[in-house]
Amino acid sequence: MKKIVTLALTLSATCLWLSTTDTAQAAASGKELFTQHCSACHPNGGNIIEPHDTLLKSAREANKVNSVEAIIGKMRNPGPGMSKFDANFLPDADAKAIAEYILKTF
Numbered sequence: 001m002k003k004i005v006t007l008a009l010t011l012s013a014t015c016l017w018l019s020t021t022d023t024a025q026a027a028a029s030g031k032e033l034f035t036q037h038c039s040a041c042h043p044n045g046g047n048i049i050e051p052h053d054t055l056l057k058s059a060r061e062a063n064k065v066n067s068v069e070a071i072i073g074k075m076r077n078p079g080p081g082m083s084k085f086d087a088n089f090l091p092d093a094d095a096k097a098i099a100e101y102i103l104k105t106f
């Protein structure tokens with residue numbers, strides 16, 4: 001009996017541990033943040049408002065928005081048609097996670 005109780009406790013502790021680490025990763029995921037804040041106007045890295053200003057590498061290179069710093073700069077000081085994401089709304093760590101996701105994905 002004691003063994004079964006110990007086993008049950010170990011199993012539930014493991015589940016708890018697994019579920020908390022899952023949540024921690026999701027909170028820091030650039031992909032999730034991108035989906036939440038950017039993908040309405042930039043689906044699949046495109047741009048539904050300004051077709052020339054996509055997030056694809058070729059457009060980023062042509063428009064010189066091709067580094068973590070430049071992409072964060074765009075969020076803080078966007079051009080016409082893009083919503084502004086200031087540091088109160090989107091902390092630097094989240095902005096950086098989104099920028100890194102864009103650079104490695106599109």
Ligand code: HEC
Binds near residue numbers: 037053078085098
């Ligand atoms: C309301 C629509 C909208 C949302 C939401 C939006 N954008 Fe934009 N984005 C635009 C428009 C319009 C432009 C073109 C104007 C400009 O360069 O600012 C643009 C341009 C950009 C560019 C420059 C691309 C290039 O090739 O020059 C980057 C980088 C960018 N957005 C990143 C983001 C990120 C990151 C988010 C989410 C945090 C976001 N955008 C959310 C509309 C949006």
